[in-house]
Amino acid sequence: MDPSTPQLPANYRVILDVVKEYGAGRHATAQEVFMRARELRPGIGFTTVHRGLARLHELGHVLKLDITGEGSAMYEPATEAHAHFRCTDCGAVTDVDYAFNAATRAELESRHGLAIRSESITFTGLCRTCSSRESGTPLPS
Numbered sequence: 001m002d003p004s005t006p007q008l009p010a011n012y013r014v015i016l017d018v019v020k021e022y023g024a025g026r027h028a029t030a031q032e033v034f035m036r037a038r039e040l041r042p043g044i045g046f047t048t049v050h051r052g053l054a055r056l057h058e059l060g061h062v063l064k065l066d067i068t069g070e071g072s073a074m075y076e077p078a079t080e081a082h083a084h085f086r087c088t089d090c091g092a093v094t095d096v097d098y099a100f101n102a103a104t105r106a107e108l109e110s111r112h113g114l115a116i117r118s119e120s121i122t123f124t125g126l127c128r129t130c131s132s133r134e135s136g137t138p139l140p141s
């Protein structure tokens with residue numbers, strides 16, 4: 001048992017394990033988490049997985065992505081804050097090494113009177129594969 005999550009019900013721990021198994025930078029939908037969780041814990045229901053993901057997100061164990069153009073939210077382990085990139089051509093979603101710095105965040109909080117808890121930044125455009133296909137130049141090897 002993970003000592004950092006002692007109070008989590010067993011179902012939730014299975015869900016968290018599945019998200020961790022996917023790993024950082026991979027983005028699993030609730031459906032994908034459900035399919036894998038069911039292998040580890042037969043009988044677990046989709047509603048439980050869905051509720052578990054929402055709770056794990058609230059608790060800060062899991063990052064949730066709502067990306068415009070994607071039908072379902074995606075989940076990944078809570079790691080460093082980062083942005084995402086969605087390719088408008090092939091639909092690939094990848095991590096981008098970018099986050100607001102703490103000073104910008106504090107400045108926005110005081111200017112607008114907010115208590116910011118999370119941020120979600122998604123860039124869109126063409127991924128490397130698609131942009132090189134469009135320009136006709138081969139991928140750098």
Ligand SMILES: [Zn+2]
Nearest residue numbers: 087090127130
């Ligand atoms: Zn692409």
Ligand SMILES: [Zn+2]
Nearest residue numbers: 025076084095
């Ligand atoms: Zn990510």
